[in-house]
Amino acid sequence: MHPNRIRRARRTAAVGLSAAALAAGVTSAAGPAVAQPKAAAAAADCSAAYRIEQKLSTGTTWRMCWRYDSKAGLVLEHISYQPKGEPAPIKVLSSARLAQIDVPYDDGSVEYDDLTGFGFAQGLVPLDSAECPGGTIKTVKVPEAWDPAHPNVNGLCTTTRSRGHAYRMQADTGNRVYQQQGKDLLIYTVNKVGWYEYMTEWRFQDDGTINMNVGATGSLSPGDYDAGDGRGWPIGKGAHAYATSHAHNVFWKLDFDLDGSSKSRIEQYDSKVSAPAHGQEAPTNKTTRTNVTKELAGDAENMRWWRVVSTAGKNKDGHARSYEIVRGASSKYPGHAFTSHDVYFTQYDKCELFASNNPGCASGHPKTVDKFVNGQTLTNPVVWVNVGFHHIARDEDQQPMPVHWQGFSIAPRDVTAMNPLTPAALADQNGQPGNGS
């Protein structure tokens, strides 16, 4: 976003050239979401150059393939998780990618669809070892590179990082403390779009949680300073030089592959206080499950959450494996139908890849994710998550602009029968104490 005029013209031209490559991209993107034979091992899905495999020091291994799309940028595929104690990798996602960064300015002057219209993928920047501490930088061949003679960019970092306590527990006898410092696999790129630089970060924790975040840094657009009070914020001396406020509406698209099957179920849970506190009694609180059997544009509510449930596998307790969508902070932008909901569940369609200005479909096919929701039965659900950030600039945004992050997580729910990092001494503590369960 915020491109100066020269860049904007170049990007527009690049978009016009991309039809053939785009069609190719759509075809290849269709591959992973198609159910694959169970025998196809995770590691066999890509060549060594496109494979990421990391065994964290706490015993958990993450495996996946990566590729680079001409519009979405980094795409992670065939993602599996194998904590210690699991005999084989557990398949989680067939595809995980950004699906749009939509940036409307509050004065109505401009709106940028960074992925589909402004060369997000082509803006991949090289990273040096200082920006990828302790990690490995892979070379990415950028499709439809602005300089076709130089398509290769050393722009994909994979590294590991400590995240602090994974757990801590005082033993009930003696002075023993069980504690573990958690470890994460981090994978990221930086993509420059005009004056902004977007960090696309994927964080795979040793406890099975996946965090996906976009961090915006770089500079505020020097061309967007025409805002008055109510549409911007003065960031130079005195009460002038109002940087125009704007929203960053970021969409992610997740295709699940739990236990190797694309046929998952979606469930929504809502909890409500059913009786308030009265006298000496505590309040009661009731949780209700709603099966989401048809395409849905979902809205966050207090004490509401969704999960994607495996139809193919159970953990050792006999519970269906699932991943829960854990939302973070979001400012939902009501300026468009497609930005007006927090999550969308749609039936898999190989042409539906972006949340707005979706290219590559037959004419007449809707272009926005809200319109992909049209009553189909969900047998192969695709999850779209919309996280908004309303950016009202502040003096501290110059210069450079500090990274502002937005994103969400998916957390395992019953993927393993116990905490995947359980120490051996506690391995028998599963279920109600003394109940033999």
Ligand SMILES: [Cu+2]
């Ligand atoms: Cu911003």
